Amino acid sequence: MTRYVVGRVLQAVVVLWAAYTLTFAILYLLPSDPMELQLAAAGLQLDSLTPEQLAAGKAQFGLDQSIAAQYWHHLWAALHGDFGISLTQQTPVTDLIGQRIGKTLLLSVSAATVALLAGSALAYLATFARWNPLRTFLTRLPALGASFPQFFIALFLIQFFSFQLGWLPATGSEGPSSLVMPVLTISVLNSSILAQVLIKSFDETLSQPYITTARAKGLSRSAVHLRHAFRNAVLPAMTILGVIVGLTVTSSIVVETVFTREGVGKLAQEAVLSQDVPVVLAVVTIAAALFVTVNLIVDLLYPLLDPRISHTRTRIDPEVVTAV
Amino acid sequence: MSVSRFLRPIAVAVTASLALAACGGGEETSAASGTPKAGGTVKVSFWPDNPNFSCIDPFQVYWIEHRSIIRNFADSLTDQDPETGKIVPWLASKWEISPDGLTYTFTLRDGVTFSNGKKVDAQAVADNVTGWIETVKATNGAAFGASYIQGLTGATVVDPLTVKLTLSKPNSSFLQATSTTNLAITDPAEFALPAAERCTGKGVIGSGLFVLDHYTPKTETVLTKRAGYSWGSELSENKGEARLDKVIFNYVAEDSVRTGNLTSGAIDVAWPRNPFSPQDETLIEKSGKKIEERSLPGVSYTLFANTTAGRPLADKQVRLALSKALDRATYAKTIYGDGYPVVKGAYNSTTPYFKSQESKLGYDPDGAAELLDAAGWTLGADGIRVKDGKQLTVDYPLTSFVGNAELLQAQAKKVGINLTLRQLTPAQQATYLNEGSYDLTSTYFTRADPGALQFILNPDVANSKALARQSSTPDAVVKVQDLFAKALQTTDQKQTTTAYEDLQDFLIDEGITIPLNERVQKVGLSEKVHGFAFTSESFLKLNDVWKD
Numbered sequence: 001m002t003r004y005v006v007g008r009v010l011q012a013v014v015v016l017w018a019a020y021t022l023t024f025a026i027l028y029l030l031p032s033d034p035m036e037l038q039l040a041a042a043g044l045q046l047d048s049l050t051p052e053q054l055a056a057g058k059a060q061f062g063l064d065q066s067i068a069a070q071y072w073h074h075l076w077a078a079l080h081g082d083f084g085i086s087l088t089q090q091t092p093v094t095d096l097i098g099q100r101i102g103k104t105l106l107l108s109v110s111a112a113t114v115a116l117l118a119g120s121a122l123a124y125l126a127t128f129a130r131w132n133p134l135r136t137f138l139t140r141l142p143a144l145g146a147s148f149p150q151f152f153i154a155l156f157l158i159q160f161f162s163f164q165l166g167w168l169p170a171t172g173s174e175g176p177s178s179l180v181m182p183v184l185t186i187s188v189l190n191s192s193i194l195a196q197v198l199i200k201s202f203d204e205t206l207s208q209p210y211i212t213t214a215r216a217k218g219l220s221r222s223a224v225h226l227r228h229a230f231r232n233a234v235l236p237a238m239t240i241l242g243v244i245v246g247l248t249v250t251s252s253i254v255v256e257t258v259f260t261r262e263g264v265g266k267l268a269q270e271a272v273l274s275q276d277v278p279v280v281l282a283v284v285t286i287a288a289a290l291f292v293t294v295n296l297i298v299d300l301l302y303p304l305l306d307p308r309i310s311h312t313r314t315r316i317d318p319e320v321v322t323a324v
Numbered sequence: 325m326s327v328s329r330f331l332r333p334i335a336v337a338v339t340a341s342l343a344l345a346a347c348g349g350g351e352e353t354s355a356a357s358g359t360p361k362a363g364g365t366v367k368v369s370f371w372p373d374n375p376n377f378s379c380i381d382p383f384q385v386y387w388i389e390h391r392s393i394i395r396n397f398a399d400s401l402t403d404q405d406p407e408t409g410k411i412v413p414w415l416a417s418k419w420e421i422s423p424d425g426l427t428y429t430f431t432l433r434d435g436v437t438f439s440n441g442k443k444v445d446a447q448a449v450a451d452n453v454t455g456w457i458e459t460v461k462a463t464n465g466a467a468f469g470a471s472y473i474q475g476l477t478g479a480t481v482v483d484p485l486t487v488k489l490t491l492s493k494p495n496s497s498f499l500q501a502t503s504t505t506n507l508a509i510t511d512p513a514e515f516a517l518p519a520a521e522r523c524t525g526k527g528v529i530g531s532g533l534f535v536l537d538h539y540t541p542k543t544e545t546v547l548t549k550r551a552g553y554s555w556g557s558e559l560s561e562n563k564g565e566a567r568l569d570k571v572i573f574n575y576v577a578e579d580s581v582r583t584g585n586l587t588s589g590a591i592d593v594a595w596p597r598n599p600f601s602p603q604d605e606t607l608i609e610k611s612g613k614k615i616e617e618r619s620l621p622g623v624s625y626t627l628f629a630n631t632t633a634g635r636p637l638a639d640k641q642v643r644l645a646l647s648k649a650l651d652r653a654t655y656a657k658t659i660y661g662d663g664y665p666v667v668k669g670a671y672n673s674t675t676p677y678f679k680s681q682e683s684k685l686g687y688d689p690d691g692a693a694e695l696l697d698a699a700g701w702t703l704g705a706d707g708i709r710v711k712d713g714k715q716l717t718v719d720y721p722l723t724s725f726v727g728n729a730e731l732l733q734a735q736a737k738k739v740g741i742n743l744t745l746r747q748l749t750p751a752q753q754a755t756y757l758n759e760g761s762y763d764l765t766s767t768y769f770t771r772a773d774p775g776a777l778q779f780i781l782n783p784d785v786a787n788s789k790a791l792a793r794q795s796s797t798p799d800a801v802v803k804v805q806d807l808f809a810k811a812l813q814t815t816d817q818k819q820t821t822t823a824y825e826d827l828q829d830f831l832i833d834e835g836i837t838i839p840l841n842e843r844v845q846k847v848g849l850s851e852k853v854h855g856f857a858f859t860s861e862s863f864l865k866l867n868d869v870w871k872d
Contacts (some may be wrong), residue, residue, distance in 0.1 A: 024655065032752075040376045040754035089378050089541045090520045099540075153581075170581055170590060171369075171574070260576050262543045263812070269521040274375050275751035 011294040019288035020078065020281070024071055027277045035063050037087045037275055088274050093282045097264060098306065101286070103173050104256070104263035108248040110179060111186035114246060118187060118192030120237075127202040139199055145192030149250060150185055154258040155194035157181045171260035175282045181268070182259050186251040190244045197240045201233040208232075227275055235306055242295040249287045328858065358854060360562070364871040366853060367569040368593040368864070369582045373575045374793035375724065378541035379523035382508040383456055386787065388620070388770050389595065391505040391543050392574055392863040397439075399487040400529025401449070403557035404500060404860035406618070408677050411499050413510055413556040415444060415531065425815035426493030427718045428502075434486045436555050437509045439535045441734065446487035447514055448555075454477035456507070462519060471778045471785040472501040474812065495599055496820045497775040500676075504771065508532075508833035531555070533566045533841060533867060545573045559688035560857075560867035568856070579604065585784045586609035586848045592871065595864070604663030605846075614849045619842055620862040622771040622776040623672040624667045627749060628795040629837040630763050636716055637763050638797075640857055641699040643835030646718070646764075648692035649739040650732070652685060656841055659728045667839040670777065670781035670831045674862070677774050677811075677824040681832045692739040701740070709740035717742045720764040723753045733839070737759030765791070772860045774824045778808055779835070790841075796836045804831065806859055 013180060029180035035058055058064045058159045062073060077084065083093035119142075126138035205211065208227055214224045252265030260266075264283055271279035369388040379385050382394045401416040401687050427574055434500070436444040451477065454620040460470045460768040475491040482488055491498065501507050514527035522528060525539040534547035535646065549566045556563035576582040579596060583604045586594040587731050588611075600608065600615070607616055627646075629637035637643050656664045665673065669681040701709035701716050709716040718736070720743050729745050734771065736743040743764070748756060756762055769776045786792035796804060811823035845862040855868035 036377075036755050053464075060863070087431060088376060090524065091541075144841055158581060158584065162590070163588045166588050168587070170585055234478065257577065260574070260578075262540075270375065270750075273749045273751065274754070275749070313639075 004303065005300060010277060010295055012296045015292050016285070016288050020075065020285050021071075023075065023281055023284040027275070027280060028067055028070075030275060038086075038176060065231050076276075078281070083285075084278035087269075087276045087277050088271075088279075089276075092217060093278045096267060097282055097286065100264045100267055101263055104252050104265060106185070107179065107182055107252055107255070107261070107263060108245070110183045111190065111248050111251070112241075112245055114183055114187040115190035115194055115248075116241070119191035119288045120198060122191065122195040122227070123198030123202060124230075126199050127206065128221075142192035142195040142199070142275050146196065148188065150189060150254045151258055153188055154181070156256060157184060158258070173261040173263070178259075179262070181259060182255045184256075186248055189251065190247055193247075194237060194240055194244060198233060198237050201236045202229060205229045205233040231305070235302070238298050238301065238305070242291070242298045245294040246287075246291045249290065328813050328838075335339075341494050354717040355720065358872075360510045360567050360868075360870040361872065362870070364567075364568050365572060366593060366866075366869065366871055367591040368573045369576045369585060369591045370573060370595050371575065371579075371582070371597045372724075374617070374627070376754045377523075380525045380536065380539040380545065381522040381528055382505055382510060382512070383459055384467050384519060384523060385506070385588055386468040388861075389573075389597070390545075390594070391770075393536075393547065394505040394530075394569070395532075395859055396866045397530050397532040397534045397536045397547055397550075398505065398510055398528075399436075400503050400505070400508045401553070402499065402503040403559050404503040405559055406858055406862075407859065409772065411503055414503070415449075416502075416792070417832075419498070419499075421815075425496070426491045428489040428491075428498065429482070430487050430489070430502075431661060432487065433555055434485060437529055439550050440511060440529050442511055442513075442529075444509060444531050445484050446481040447484075447508055449487045450479035450481050450588050451512030451515065452509050458515060458521055465785060466783055466789075467519065468779070469506045469788065471775060471782075472504060473498075474507050474775075474778075474785065475823075494815055495812060495815075496812050497773045501775075503809050505863070512709045518698040528858050529747070534571065539715050542575060544575070547571045547573075556867050560865070567868075568866065568868060571866065578781050581605060583848065584682060586613055586648065586850065589850065590808075593764055593864075594851040596727075597848065599660050599844050599846045600662070600848065601659075605661065608848045612851050612852065614732065615846055616849060616856055616858070617844050617846045618858045618862045619665065619672045619674040620768075620770045620845050621672055621676070621772040621860070622843075623670045623767075623780060623837075623838045624670065625766065625768045625841045626670065627764055627840055628780070628791065629835065629838070630760060630765070630794045631797050631800075632794055635679065635763055636718060639699055640835050641695045642659070642701070642716070643838065645692040645695040645699070645739065645831075646736065646741060647685070647835055647838045648688040649736055649741065650685075650697070650838070650840065651687040651735055652839075652841065654689065655728075655731060655735070655759060658731060659841070660844075665842040667842040670828050670837045670839060671774060671807045672842050674772070675774060675776070676772060677821060679825045680826045681780050681828060681839075684832050689792055691706060696740065707740060708742045709790075715742055717744055718742050718763040719746065721746045721752075721756055721762050723746045723748055723845065725768075726766055732734050757788045757794070760790065760794060764791050766840065767791070770843075770861055774827070775808070775812065777827075777831075777837075778799075799838060800834055803854070804836070 036159065062070055074084065079095065086093055086096055089096065115139055122141065124139065126135060129135040131139060158170045158181065161168045173176050211224060211229060212230050252263055252271050256263040256266040256267055265281060268283040271283065332431055337828065374387045378389055382398050385391055385394060401414060403410045403414040404411055406759055415433055415436060416432045419428060419430045421428055430449065432444065432446060432449065438444060440676050456469055456473055456474065459467045475493045475495045477490050479489045508530060512531040514522050517527050525536055528536060528702050533550055533553040535550050537546040537547045537548045547570065551565065554563065555567045574583065582594045582596060583600065585591045587607055602781050605615060627642050654667045656666045668685065671678050696709055701711045704710040704715065718741055722745055733743040734744060743843045767780060769779050774825060781792050781795060783788060783789045783792040783801060791800065807823050807827040811820045815821055849856055854870050854872040857865045857868060859865045
């Protein structure tokens with residue numbers, strides 16, 4: 001068990017480092033000149049500087065050093081929680097993110113929770129329903145939900161709930177009412193993905209022999225469904241949960257932009273477009289850290305749900321474990 | 325020299341041009357539509373904040389939305405009447421200009437203070453002057469305010485309420501400059517801070533009827549009412565404290581969302597950069613809201629060519645052909661709806677000294693074809709012109725300021741010019757001019773004075789020296805600078821008028837500026853907002869605004 005945990009943690013650290021390094025490399029391979037972006041941010045143009053001023057500027061931003069030296073410098077600083085100064089806003093990156101991360105986390109966590117509940121409920125109903133047309137409809141619903149582009153859903157919701165009915169604010173991040181439509185937008189995609197996986201996994205589990213045994217013992221349909229099938233069916237969904245948390249991060253880029261919410265997603269979008277290297281690096285690092293952490297938690301939860309995963313020495317038949 | 329004598333010619337020129345603009349729409353909503361109420365918060369939505377240069381420091385800001393904000397928290401020495409162009413007293417109760425045009429003596433109004441309690445006295449004004457000059461030096465002339473203070477060498481305190489500003493050479497647009505937001509007077513302590521730090525709003529303290537509460541780049545800017553304000557200029561009905569308690573400005577990227585927020589009552593003012601689409605306008609009017617509009621004075625929305633040798637537009641005849649290929653009337657009508665004014669020159673019609681070039685800007689595809697034939701560009705099989713085996717391809721990179729380029733592309737194609745459109749990211753937008761990797765670009769500049777164009781075309785004070793150098797051949801740069809010098813470095817109004825008119829002719833004749841459309845500031849207003857007014861630069865003026 002310890003070996004398993006240590007292995008997973010090490011893997012997480014490596015993934016995080018790789019994400020940082022890869023982003024750094026991509027950003028520094030881009031053709032534009034970071035010095036010029038810095039100057040533009042200060043209202044200056046490159047050609048308005050004398051060569052001496054230019055050299056001094058480069059030295060000030062550390063741009064006169066080699067790429068490797070800059071990389072180590074940034075990595076070392078990042079390890080100490082210092083992500084430098086934003087090129088376009090002249091503000092410490094940690095401040096920019098600090099002001100926004102709360103709003104994005106609230107959005108992500110709410111959206112993931114709603115997606116989890118809605119996705120599970122839909123999967124449960126779809127597999128529990130006996131009337132065939134309803135069952136077919138519920139089974140195909142997730143495919144529809146997963147096909148709509150998020151910006152479309154967002155604009156549709158805005159048009160209807162903000163402009164027509166005037167119930168919810170179309171922009172901003174003040175109060176719980178501003179959270180409703182962004183959470184809905186993200187949840188439609190994520191709950192659909194989750195429901196798709198869960199439905200398939202339910203169907204597979206329900207055709208297992210131990211379910212037949214349970215039914216033969218005279219257990220009620222709901223008891224079989226909830227107590228016996230659910231626990232096994234939920235394993236693949238756990239894996240998807242890690243992906244869903246990652247998806248809420250990418251979704252927040254779209255959703256925060258459309259709803260004009262000042263979160264990390266919108267910051268990331270703006271920073272990428274204006275090649276604000278320190279901000280992009282920090283956002284990618286934080287997103288990767290979140291992703292890695294959630295996946296680590298999922299990995300560590302597996303053995304609790306399914307002892308087969310860490311017990312490599314004693315093999316136990318799945319039917320025996322789950323049908324007890 | 326008396327003020328009125330000095331200004332009369334300007335006033336005449338401006339009145340003529342503004343009479344035209346006044347037909348366009350309600351310049352001023354009278355505050356008399358009910359008894360003004362005190363209190364309340366007004367929410368204003370702009371388009372996105374400047375992606376490359378977040379700034380709220382008056383001297384450095386060129387972003388027009390922020391100049392609207394600054395107008396309401398920082399006062400200037402003088403104010404400018406939007407209807408007549410006349411310069412009127414504000415922080416300065418009177419002024420005198422020496423006959424040689426080199427000395428401006430301002431007498432300040434007594435009892436004015438910055439919002440931190442410090443006095444707005446002669447010393448404060450003199451320190452502002454020093455601060456401006458220092459800022460220009462520190463940025464090698466790239467700071468935006470540079471084009472406003474050409475020739476200014478310093479200021480001396482005569483007595484606590486009298487300050488003398490000295491110029492090394494006459495600058496006929498300097499008095500107008502003192503009325504702008506860029507030469508707003510702020511607590512000079514701010515100049516001890518580095519320019520970039522001031523941009524965040526740190527140390528930026530004015531004497532306006534609102535106080536800058538905070539500026540969060542790309543998110544919001546909030547103004548709160550200044551208690552005890554009592555020195556509004558004669559251009560406001562209400563010269564005292566603001567009626568509103570608070571004004572919140574935010575930035576909404578989607579035009580449809582901004583308009584929807586207005587029609588659903590979530591915001592009070594929708595202030596887009598580009599005019600509303602005809603559809604949005606209908607939507608706003610149907611919901612019972614109002615639209616106010618005024619042409620922005622300054623450089624019209626203009627195409628500038630890259631005239632670097634070897635580029636297709638280095639040839640004047642090709643530039644002129646491109647200009648003749650543009651059907652400006654159809655463009656204005658298609659994009660902005662019926663009744664939208666068609667551009668008539670290098671400047672918008674509300675600019676002082678404006679001279680219409682209408683006769684030279686007509687749609688003339690045949691004339692364009694003739695010019696191109698004569699220049700050796702013959703029609704190829706696919707409808708694109710060819711010379712020495714090379715197609716007539718014009719690279720037009722798209723910045724966030726460009727819209728509706730497809731229509732332009734279609735019009736160019738009719739005469740055999742292949743206009744290629746290339747979307748730039750904000751990062752590329754910050755660098756493409758220096759790289760010179762374009763054939764055509766577009767920009768504009770807002771200022772109620774023809775000097776506005778210097779910020780684009782005069783390499784000495786231009787924000788992008790690359791753009792200034794590439795837009796005209798070296799000979800033409802010299803000629804443009806010479807005409808500006810003639811117009812500015814004189815106290816003779818006749819000379820100024822002649823030089824500015826010659827300049828406008830020259831720019832169009834040489835195809836240096838290829839105007840595309842008149843720029844109209846349209847504003848969507850909630851029916852609850854009263855007393856709305858534009859400044860002379862078509863910025864927001866909050867003195868008389870109140871809310872139900």
